[in-house]
Amino acid sequence: MFRIGENIRLLIDRPDGTYCFRLHNDRVYYMSERILKLATNISRDKLVSVGTCFGKFTKTQKFRLHITALDFLAPYAKFKVWVKPGSEQSFLYGNHIMKSGLGRITENTAQYQGVVVYSMADVPLGFGVAAKTTQECRKVDPMSIVVFHQADIGEYIRSEDTLT
Amino acid sequence: MGRKLDPTVKVKRGPGRKARKQKGAETELSKFLVDDDGPKKLSSRSRKRAIKRAQVTKEPKQEEKSKKGFSDENSKWLKPTQRKRKIEQSEEDEDSDSQWEEEDDDEDEEGFVKKEMEEEDDDDEDMVDDYGADEGDEQDSDGEELLPIERAARKQKKQTSKKPGSDDDEDEDEEEEDDDDEEDEKDDLKEDEEEEEDTVQANFDETETFKLPAAADRAKEGLLQMDLQTIHQRIRDNVDVLSHFSEKREEGKERSEYLSLLRSDLCTYYSYNEFLISKLMDIFPVSELIDFLEANEIQRPVTIRTNTLKTRRRDLAQALINRGVNLDPLGKWSKVGLVIYDSSVPIGATPEYLSGQYMLQGASSFLPVMALSPQEGESVLDMSAAPGGKTTYMAQLMRNTGMIVANDANADRLKSVVGNIHRLGVTNAVICNYDGRQFPKVMGGFDRVLLDAPCSGTGVISKDPGVKTGKDEADVLRSAHLQKELILSAIDSVNADSPTGGYLVYCTCSIMVEENEWVVDYALKKRNVKLVPTGLDFGKEGFIRFKERRFHPSLKLSRRFYPHSQNMDGFFVAKLKKLSNTIPTAPRETDEVESTKTETAASSEQIQKPESKQQKPASTPEKSNMGKKQKLKPEKSETPIITKKAGVKSENKKSDGPKKAKIAKLDGETSKKSAKPNKKQKVKELNGDSTKEVVIEKKKGSQFEKNNKTKNKNLLKKNKNRMGKNKFKKLKNMVGQ
Numbered sequence: 001m002f003r004i005g006e007n008i009r010l011l012i013d014r015p016d017g018t019y020c021f022r023l024h025n026d027r028v029y030y031m032s033e034r035i036l037k038l039a040t041n042i043s044r045d046k047l048v049s050v051g052t053c054f055g056k057f058t059k060t061q062k063f064r065l066h067i068t069a070l071d072f073l074a075p076y077a078k079f080k081v082w083v084k085p086g087s088e089q090s091f092l093y094g095n096h097i098m099k100s101g102l103g104r105i106t107e108n109t110a111q112y113q114g115v116v117v118y119s120m121a122d123v124p125l126g127f128g129v130a131a132k133t134t135q136e137c138r139k140v141d142p143m144s145i146v147v148f149h150q151a152d153i154g155e156y157i158r159s160e161d162t163l164t
Numbered sequence: 165m166g167r168k169l170d171p172t173v174k175v176k177r178g179p180g181r182k183a184r185k186q187k188g189a190e191t192e193l194s195k196f197l198v199d200d201d202g203p204k205k206l207s208s209r210s211r212k213r214a215i216k217r218a219q220v221t222k223e224p225k226q227e228e229k230s231k232k233g234f235s236d237e238n239s240k241w242l243k244p245t246q247r248k249r250k251i252e253q254s255e256e257d258e259d260s261d262s263q264w265e266e267e268d269d270d271e272d273e274e275g276f277v278k279k280e281m282e283e284e285d286d287d288d289e290d291m292v293d294d295y296g297a298d299e300g301d302e303q304d305s306d307g308e309e310l311l312p313i314e315r316a317a318r319k320q321k322k323q324t325s326k327k328p329g330s331d332d333d334e335d336e337d338e339e340e341e342d343d344d345d346e347e348d349e350k351d352d353l354k355e356d357e358e359e360e361e362d363t364v365q366a367n368f369d370e371t372e373t374f375k376l377p378a379a380a381d382r383a384k385e386g387l388l389q390m391d392l393q394t395i396h397q398r399i400r401d402n403v404d405v406l407s408h409f410s411e412k413r414e415e416g417k418e419r420s421e422y423l424s425l426l427r428s429d430l431c432t433y434y435s436y437n438e439f440l441i442s443k444l445m446d447i448f449p450v451s452e453l454i455d456f457l458e459a460n461e462i463q464r465p466v467t468i469r470t471n472t473l474k475t476r477r478r479d480l481a482q483a484l485i486n487r488g489v490n491l492d493p494l495g496k497w498s499k500v501g502l503v504i505y506d507s508s509v510p511i512g513a514t515p516e517y518l519s520g521q522y523m524l525q526g527a528s529s530f531l532p533v534m535a536l537s538p539q540e541g542e543s544v545l546d547m548s549a550a551p552g553g554k555t556t557y558m559a560q561l562m563r564n565t566g567m568i569v570a571n572d573a574n575a576d577r578l579k580s581v582v583g584n585i586h587r588l589g590v591t592n593a594v595i596c597n598y599d600g601r602q603f604p605k606v607m608g609g610f611d612r613v614l615l616d617a618p619c620s621g622t623g624v625i626s627k628d629p630g631v632k633t634g635k636d637e638a639d640v641l642r643s644a645h646l647q648k649e650l651i652l653s654a655i656d657s658v659n660a661d662s663p664t665g666g667y668l669v670y671c672t673c674s675i676m677v678e679e680n681e682w683v684v685d686y687a688l689k690k691r692n693v694k695l696v697p698t699g700l701d702f703g704k705e706g707f708i709r710f711k712e713r714r715f716h717p718s719l720k721l722s723r724r725f726y727p728h729s730q731n732m733d734g735f736f737v738a739k740l741k742k743l744s745n746t747i748p749t750a751p752r753e754t755d756e757v758e759s760t761k762t763e764t765a766a767s768s769e770q771i772q773k774p775e776s777k778q779q780k781p782a783s784t785p786e787k788s789n790m791g792k793k794q795k796l797k798p799e800k801s802e803t804p805i806i807t808k809k810a811g812v813k814s815e816n817k818k819s820d821g822p823k824k825a826k827i828a829k830l831d832g833e834t835s836k837k838s839a840k841p842n843k844k845q846k847v848k849e850l851n852g853d854s855t856k857e858v859v860i861e862k863k864k865g866s867q868f869e870k871n872n873k874t875k876n877k878n879l880l881k882k883n884k885n886r887m888g889k890n891k892f893k894k895l896k897n898m899v900g901q
Binding site: 030031032034035038039041042043046047048049050051052053068071088089092119121123124125152153154 | 483513515516518519520543567569575578581582585586587589591592593594595596597598606607
């Protein structure tokens with residue numbers, strides 16, 4: 001899973017006020033405390049979403065991170081992968097990234113490390129898991145997968161329903 | 165989708181219009197004049213034309229012989245030309261013209277264009293495009309060496325010298341023939357046209373008068389199928405007559421007959437139901453109506469809104485252009501809008517879209533948010549938020565500060581709101597699923613509220629043609645009822661005492677007066693609100709009056725937008741400012757129009773000076789005092805208060821100081837019942853009573869009273885019934901207020 005480690009504190013204590021995570025209907029929302037207060041006026045069954053949804057707990061209580069968290073987590077990502085323009089669309093359709101589409105990768109990426117996928121224009125595209133370490137990426141053939149797809153912004157269109 | 169330009173397939177084009185140069189008389193002429201000797205080489209097009217000609221020539225020949233004064237030799241090749249159709253006309257022209265076309269085919273557009281130009285030179289509008297016919301008269305088949313323009317000039321001369329009658333005959337015959345050619349039945353119109361030849365005019369600008377078909381003919385039409393072309397032509401003629409009614413009308417035919425014919429034609433041609441067409445005819449003048457209906461047939465241009473939370477318009481435009489999108493800034497009035505002309509990639513699926521740098525949104529949807537202009541740090545409510553375009557626009561204007569509550573009654577559509585909010589990176593939003601009418605109970609005290617009310621959708625017919633036939637009276641009234649309830653809830657959710665706000669924007673995507681001006685007018689009557697300028701400097705002003713209804717004059721500040729004039733979906737925007745948090749419970753009188761802007765009685769003893777000062781029309785001291793007085797007395801409406809003053813006055817002698825306030829309150833309640841008889845007294849007693857108000861309010865420590873004190877002193881002296889000043893003060897002190 002994707003980790004940002006101690007940077008999580010940065011998400012809580014922000015210069016413009018304290019933010020917090022709240023659980024609602026099995027989903028974790030991230031919001032400022034101001035909004036939290038105001039949202040308490042709304043009854044539980046009518047509340048659809050507050051602030052930003054980071055992810056949800058599945059039936060087996062696993063936490064699945066959603067693409068909606070991308071904007072917040074991207075700046076704190078330790079390991080990043082850049083994808084070439086040609087393979088950008090492929091990733092946005094939900095495919096894994098192959099060596100041929102790989103533009104850049106942060107040094108010392110461990111295997112199965114959570115990464116944030118960027119386009120060459122530094123636009124965050126989604127989350128992934130590194131299939132190979134940085135060193136291995138250099139050696140493998142162009143057709144092998146280097147990053148497993150986990151979430152991408154194409155999901156806004158493909159799976160709008162699952163966002164709520 | 166339109167025709168795609170495929171650059172690999174090169175369409176052969178000749179030299180353009182402007183590339184033409186004179187090469188000398190010989191060469192020029194040879195293009196247009198071909199000796200009429202021997203069989204000509206016909207291109208495929210010419211062959212087709214020849215076939216068509218052969219079919220056509222049967223009828224025209226007879227009539228020509230009878231009506232026209234052409235010599236026999238000419239009638240062989242004289243063919244009828246089509247009115248108003250310059251390109252098509254060439255298909256039916258006789259030989260010399262067709263010669264031109266052949267040449268045209270060979271040389272593509274050049275000759276064609278030239279011919280068209282000639283025709284355009286010659287005619288103001290329509291008619292008389294039978295170049296060939298006249299030329300035949302003048303020229304030998306071998307042709308004098310005349311340049312086309314000379315020929316045209318000659319023809320022009322000839323026409324003016326010719327009898328007007330014969331020319332018109334020609335034209336009308338040709339018309340007739342055209343019509344006959346096109347449809348199977350048009351007996352009535354044809355007969356009309358024949359009759360019209362007698363009453364022909366020399367001025368070519370006026371075509372034959374449009375004659376209403378008789379009732380029997382109309383019935384016949386119902387059975388036989390009418391060609392759309394005919395109907396369209398008839399509509400145009402009808403509109404023409406209606407615009408110049410006094411000149412072009414038929415004797416004995418009422419305007420309403422023309423209108424009813426027009427109505428049914430419009431229904432047929434544009435596929436609307438009768439109800440909607442009648443409504444539209446009420447709203448628009450006839451010529452604008454046609455524009456509106458035409459505009460509804462085509463889509464409005466696709467527009468997008470830059471998400472300034474993530475990018476700038478400049479950068480976004482650049483990125484999209486790099487992807488192959490053809491776009492332009494939307495207009496001077498928007499700094500974030502872009503209009504898309506065409507695109508090689510789907511606009512709704514570019515990586516820029518997915519990363520939330522822009523949102524697909526109609527241009528008209530920008531307007532209510534611009535009018536509302538939420539400020540940073542405010543709390544805003546969007547009562548009908550789905551699909552979330554306006555909500556996200558508000559969030560970007562607020563820079564993700566403050567708080568937005570996005571509400572929608574439809575849970576499915578809320579999903580799109582969630583999606584859009586997350587995609588565009590909005591963090592200060594709370595999304596909930598209430599019925600808008602529950603709103604002040606759930607949460608109130610917002611700085612600003614946006615109500616994009618559900619409506620009949622008559623402004624977005626181009627997006628949803630089902631509205632044309634699906635809406636009727638009941639739908640519109642139902643929508644109006646819902647909108648009235650919603651607007652009251654919205655007003656109640658606004659906090660009038662907000663330091664930065666207190667505004668409500670009401671908007672609909674409909675052009676019906678029942679859903680727009682009527683609802684706003686209703687709100688003005690029912691609540692302490694007033695209209696303020698929207699800040700949008702374009703668009704049409706809202707209606708002050710419509711048919712038998714009269715609305716508040718401030719409705720002028722609302723704005724209407726139309727597809728045919730602003731090239732955006734039909735829309736209505738009105739911005740209201742809430743003056744006071746109190747809710748008047750008794751209904752206002754409608755004749756108290758001027759004072760609708762003043763407040764009704766306050767339930768609390770809150771002194772709401774800022775609001776009273778905002779009352780613009782209440783300039784006279786009397787009226788403003790009246791307003792203040794209303795604040796003091798609980799639950800008073802306009803007339804009861806006025807009558808109450810009478811009541812107070814009459815009972816003044818009875819009451820002493822300390823009881824006065826109580827009695828005054830009681831009076832109010834009693835005088836409600838006796839409202840009617842006392843109304844007449846109200847004007848007289850206004851002066852006297854207003855002074856009392858001043859004095860009473862002095863008790864409460866009103867500031868406003870000080871300003872009017874000097875004015876009222878004179879009145880005080882006049883009024884005999886008033887209590888002595890000293891006595892009053894004594895009593896006041898006794899009460900200890």
